[in-house]
Amino acid sequence: MRETSGKTPIWKAIADALRSDLAEGRYVPGDKLPTEAALAERFGVNRHTVRHGVSALVEEGLIRTRRGAGAFVAGTPTDYAIGRRVRFHENLIAAGRRPEKRVLALEERAATTGEAKALDLAPGDPVFAYHGLSLADGQPIAVFESLFPLARLTGIASALSETSSVTEALSAVGVPDYTRASTRLTAVRATATQALHLQVTEGDPLLRSSGVNVAGTGEPVEYGRTWFAGDRVTLTLEG
Template identity: 80%
Template sequence: MRDGSPKTPIWKAIADALRSDLAEGRYCAGDKLPTEAALAERFGVNRHTVRHGVSVLVEEGLIRTRRGAGAFVATTPTDYPIGKRVRFHENLAAAGRRPQKRPLLLEERTATAAEAKVLGLLQGDLVCAYSGISLADGQPIAIFESLFPLDRLPGITSALRGAQGVTEALSSIGVSDYSRASTRLTAVRATATQALHLQISEGDPLLRSSGINVDETVQPVEYGRTWFAGDRVTLTLGGELDAKP
């Protein structure tokens, strides 16, 4: 005799299995799931059935897909305060995340006309250019690029090379405190190279922050630009951000 009880659709069983994997910690926030081909082999079905099951978790907000990159376990966006004192390591630590920076470039070069104007320099003056990737719990969340005037900050290049971050580097050469004089936020799309560094797709949304930091004498000590992955960071503004870390 045949069992007349209704059977669970295969796509639903796949969704349930993947949901259990997430609950048991088999995949953590930010992890990439196996490819459709690998999941199809695991469950003994075709890719269309796998895609149907994964789409259920996407609708539930448990998984996010990126065109050309695959499916990833959704992460909770990191709150990142923007105020008079912006400190990368302190901001992430306060959000319960592990901060890390991966340098890409550290060099001394001549400032462009636009850079000199922003930093209050003469065209042709030297700056230290520092760029890299900011990570939270090992996941890239932003690309940063900072410029420092060498005439005001002798030794900054060596200090950055040996420090964990900008605050520590500036402190080591005598800049005990600095604050944000201005900030500008703009929505942009990721270029191919930015997408590669951030492990996202080209054209994905980014939040670009441009800011000038000044020392206690109100002299510019840093001009920085940061491109945040739009789905991984929530920029917050508020009076409490002016509190000194």
């Protein structure tokens, strides 16, 4: 392919071709595009011209690139409501997405000073930690850590080993319902481990949500921290 005066620039023709691929469903949100070398071979141009065409789609928000990983099809951010009743599965189903949770680790440990304060415990009291990955339509959108007071929730460790759902686990140990007592949102940068799980680049922007859930008695039953991929979730605050 050669550029000819008065005709569409080759880089623009490449952008148009890739845009058509997206519209026809050849690539779907989360898919990785072929490498620059493969695209250069497909279009018969050099990699610089391919890079120019892909950059046009990045500016349009159709493609996102990750240093050292390549170019990926961008997805529409998932609407995620944060209010008095935060429920992962319900939120994603309401947004028309397929919810999924993957357990990364389960462990019993001592509460830090900050965690103890949030859960109304003494520093060093035992808590059960649930580390996990949240996905929407198979794409990772957040990593999280949920902490539960062991003395207050007998059997929570066994319940969480049998289900990835916090709501189901709490119900199994006598907490049929719970509400959010407080939420704090903070912009942070992705650590190397978080970047690996979320398939982003270390240092990319994340939005951290910290919250305390309480039972009907008002006692804290969960202190959770969630790190959302900044470009994949739109958080909605509800009263």
